[in-house]
Structure formats: C-alpha cells, structure tokens
Amino acid sequence: MSYPQYPNQQQQQAPSYQTGGEPPLWAPYYGATLPIAVKRFFKKYATFSGRASRSEYWWWTLVASVVGIVLNIIAGAGGSAGATVAANGTAVPGPGLVVGGILALLWFLAVIVPSLALLVRRLHDVNISGWLVLIILVPFLGALALFVISILPSNPAGQRFDHTAG
16 A cells, blocks of 8 residues: 655655756756855855755855854954053954954955845745845844744745746
8 A cells, every 4th residue: 555645755856957967057956065056156146036955055054154263263363362461451452353353354245145145045945035034133033043944945836936938
C-alpha cells in the first residue's frame, strides 16, 4: 500500500537551464557553492527583484560574518597595541583602532545595500513580499523572525517574483 506524498514532502528539483547548467542571474541558483554565491552577490549588487536560494543567501551570510569578525579582531588588536594612558587617567586607544574602524565602516557601506537586496530576494524565494524586510526595525523579534523565514525552504509559488521572458 502506498501513501500519497504531500507537496511539502516531495523532492524539489532545480530547473535545468540551457546555458550550460548555471542559471541566469534573474533566477535563483539552487545548490550554489561559496565562490558562485559571492560572485552572484556582487553581480546582483542592488537587484531587489527576483529570488535567491538558501545556498546563495547562507554562503554570503557566512562570508560577511567572517569578514566582520576579522575586521573586529583587527580593530580590537590594533586598538590595544599602541594604547596609552593620558595624564588624567583615561586610556587612549592605539592607531589600529582607527584603521580597523575605517575598514569596518567601508565594508559595512559596501555591502549594506546588496545584503538587503539579497535578503529581499530570499524572502521572494519563500513567496513572501520583500517589504517584510522592514520587520528588522522591531528590536530582537524582527531579526529573529527574518532568521526563521530565511531558513524556510523554497516555495514554488515564489516564481511570481521572477522576471518573465518577453
């Protein structure tokens, strides 16, 4: 006796594209590797339309987190390396804090728009409006909600956010 499969239990297959296997930029790349996800992140710098797969989103999240941690280590280590104590007893951080802080600020400014665009595309892949990204403005609970939503599997109904040919 066979039991019917429910839609959420069926295996989703990635669509095959005639361009040699890699989908066009407007389409999500299911099963993207780290280098491909980073390349697509920068190629779709401020593209808020379309969809992004879980692998595209989470590989970029890993890269951005590692770079952020490294920049914080540079700023922390550089800030304490040349630190001195002023005559009034206050600590004056070393020059590395300034350099690390500037690098961190430049990194943040360089990736804030594409990171928001990627999150909006990830919401589209789950079949949720990109405007829900504004829930991040709710302290703690907004970030938690977006985290949970970004873990959800792709929803085929999210194709409504894709570009149509023609």
